[in-house]
Amino acid sequence: xxxxxxxxxSALTLLCGILVVFNPFSRNPVTSxxxxxxxxxxxSGLFVLLKAFFLAAVQILVYAGAVIVLFLFVIMLLDVKxxxxxxFQKFGxxxxxxxxxxxxxxxxxxxxxxxxxxxxxxxxxxxxTFNQSGAAETKPLGKLLFTEYVLPFEIVSLLLLVAMVGCIxxxxxxxxxxxxx
Amino acid sequence: xxxxxxxxxxxxxxxxxLLKILITVFAVVLPMVAYSVVAERRISAWIQDRVGxxxxxxxxxxxxxxxxxxxxxxxxxxxxxxxxxxxxxAPAVSMVPALMTLAVIPFGTKIGNQNAxxxxxxxxxxxxxGIVSLxxxxxxxxxxxxxxxxxxxxxxxxxxxxISYEIAMGMSVVPVFMLVGELNLTKVVExxxxxxxxxxxxxxxxxxxxxxxxxxxxxxxxxxxxxxxELVGGYHTEYSSMKFALFFLGEYAAMIAVSAMMVxxxxxxxxxxxAGLNEPAESLVMGLLQIGIFIGKxxxxxxxxxxxxxxxxxxxxxxxxxxxxKRFVPLxxxxxxxxxxxxxxxxxx
Numbered sequence: 197x198x199x200x201x202x203x204x205x206s207a208l209t210l211l212c213g214i215l216v217v218f219n220p221f222s223r224n225p226v227t228s229x230x231x232x233x234x235x236x237x238x239x240s241g242l243f244v245l246l247k248a249f250f251l252a253a254v255q256i257l258v259y260a261g262a263v264i265v266l267f268l269f270v271i272m273l274l275d276v277k278x279x280x281x282x283x284f285q286k287f288g289x290x291x292x293x294x295x296x297x298x299x300x301x302x303x304x305x306x307x308x309x310x311x312x313x314x315x316x317x318x319x320x321x322x323x324x325t326f327n328q329s330g331a332a333e334t335k336p337l338g339k340l341l342f343t344e345y346v347l348p349f350e351i352v353s354l355l356l357l358v359a360m361v362g363c364i365x366x367x368x369x370x371x372x373x374x375x376x377x
Numbered sequence: 378x379x380x381x382x383x384x385x386x387x388x389x390x391x392x393x394x395l396l397k398i399l400i401t402v403f404a405v406v407l408p409m410v411a412y413s414v415v416a417e418r419r420i421s422a423w424i425q426d427r428v429g430x431x432x433x434x435x436x437x438x439x440x441x442x443x444x445x446x447x448x449x450x451x452x453x454x455x456x457x458x459x460x461x462x463x464x465x466x467a468p469a470v471s472m473v474p475a476l477m478t479l480a481v482i483p484f485g486t487k488i489g490n491q492n493a494x495x496x497x498x499x500x501x502x503x504x505x506x507g508i509v510s511l512x513x514x515x516x517x518x519x520x521x522x523x524x525x526x527x528x529x530x531x532x533x534x535x536x537x538x539x540i541s542y543e544i545a546m547g548m549s550v551v552p553v554f555m556l557v558g559e560l561n562l563t564k565v566v567e568x569x570x571x572x573x574x575x576x577x578x579x580x581x582x583x584x585x586x587x588x589x590x591x592x593x594x595x596x597x598x599x600x601x602x603x604x605x606x607e608l609v610g611g612y613h614t615e616y617s618s619m620k621f622a623l624f625f626l627g628e629y630a631a632m633i634a635v636s637a638m639m640v641x642x643x644x645x646x647x648x649x650x651x652a653g654l655n656e657p658a659e660s661l662v663m664g665l666l667q668i669g670i671f672i673g674k675x676x677x678x679x680x681x682x683x684x685x686x687x688x689x690x691x692x693x694x695x696x697x698x699x700x701x702x703k704r705f706v707p708l709x710x711x712x713x714x715x716x717x718x719x720x721x722x723x724x725x726x
Contacts, residue, residue, distance in 0.1 A: 197387070226463070226521060230518075233514070249498060249499060249500045249504075250500050250503065250560075252500075253500045253503035253504050253506075253507045254503060254507075256507035256508070256510070256511070257503060257506050257507040257510055260507070260510070260511060261506075261507060261509075261510025261511060261513070261543070262510065262540055262543070265510075265513055265514070265517065265536055265540060266540070268517055268521075268536070269517075269533070269536055269537075272517075272520075272521055272529070272533070273533070334499070334500060334560055
């Protein structure tokens with residue numbers, strides 16, 4: 197049952213992911229965005245199969261619920277007609293392929309290194325803890341974030357804050373100058 | 378009934394889950410949606426000193442059947458200039474999330490030896506927020522698919538409004554879970570059964586959640602997306618027949634879902650603090666009684682939704698954004714910090 201679900205969800209993720217960037221039926225950016233939503237939902241299905249319920253829920257909440265809605269917002273407001281008329285870019289496709297191959301190489305390499313015979317016992321212990329508690333229960337996740345990984349966590353928060361302040365500063369109208377005029 | 382007990386556990390689980398889904402959706406929620414439309418019309422008539430629909434059946438109780446028949450028999454008109462796929466997709470997308478939210482709502486303890494919750498997820502509340510946040514797609518797609526000005530403006534307004542109020546809503550429930558220490562909705566109800574309801578401990582959170590719920594379901598005083606006087610019909614201007622009905626019913630289904638969330642989070646779910654109704658049910662009658670209590674509380678909120686709609690005028694759009702971002706978000710942040718300070722000083726090791 198779980199295996200079948202895994203294959204269904206991964207096939208959906210891949211198919212929808214491909215349709216986001218390479219859709220032979222439509223060059224409409226909104227269609228791409230909607231396929232991105234489907235990709236993310238099927239990916240959170242994969243997370244559920246890994247018992248990472250928290251990650252799955254947050255994935256849908258943040259990406260499908262907020263980020264892509266904003267994408268749609270921008271696409272609709274800008275009314276991107278040009279993109280629909282443009283044909284496939286050879287250079288873009290080429291560079292995309294190269295980055296896909298590079299990323300795949302890195303992932304395969306890391307996986308191979310992790311699962312060598314040398315650290316078989318380590319893999320076994322990871323498997324055991326996984327079976328006991330699930331991959332990412334909310335409580336242990338929170339504890340880890342605020343104890344062991346507190347520095348990276350704070351750095352990320354600071355980065356987000358900077359981005360937010362920057363956004364507000366950029367989009368704010370300079371009222372004092374306008375009044376002076 | 379012997380054969381049910383003889384089934385393997387997995388099949389038994391699947392069978393009962395399916396049964397629970399069918400009963401909740403088709404026997405409880407959809408009739409409730411239909412009758413809240415009647416309630417809306419009767420209560421509005423009562424507030425405006427009219428009679429309201431009272432001709433179909435005794436006291437107008439068969440009105441939903443007449444309305445449904447009328448919707449089906451109307452011409453399903455698809456304008457020439459719409460984007461067809463999205464035009465068909467949008468009404469379904471606006472109806473489904475509201476029904477999906479109900480999967481994690483514990484509406485009782487036990488019926489026989491089955492839990493009275495479809496899926497006892499340990500991140501229940503995040504799931505509901507995730508699904509609720511998907512409901513914005515129905516409106517956005519409707520506006521985009523209609524390919525004309527009023528629906529487009531309506532959908533743009535609505536997506537901005539829903540995203541803004543989702544933040545306030547999400548942050549307002551954080552203190553609740555700081556008190557309970559769990560994200561599971563069943564645990565939230567158990568916590569309230571053993572003490573006071575959370576509405577008495579977190580009144581500010583409740584008020585913010587309630588108001589955000591009005592905004593999330595696009596009800597007056599926050600019905601910007603379809604404000605008739607400015608935008609004709611808003612996002613569903615181009616829709617007719619059953620497609621329009623799906624938007625219309627989706628709004629009520631969303632109201633029911635949000636009301637159920639409020640009952641579970643703040644009003645103690647299926648519990649009542651007297652006559653031993655705080656205990657998990659042992660007999661079938663008690664189990665059904667608890668579900669009755671839950672539905673009673675839910676109807677209270679539905680009544681409130683309808684009552685407010687006919688009492689208050691609509692906000693202006695900039696006022697709505699101001700309240701969301703400049704009042705509720707800071708207020709709920711302050712609430713989180715206060716709760717944290719309180720818990721820090723009262724925490725026993």
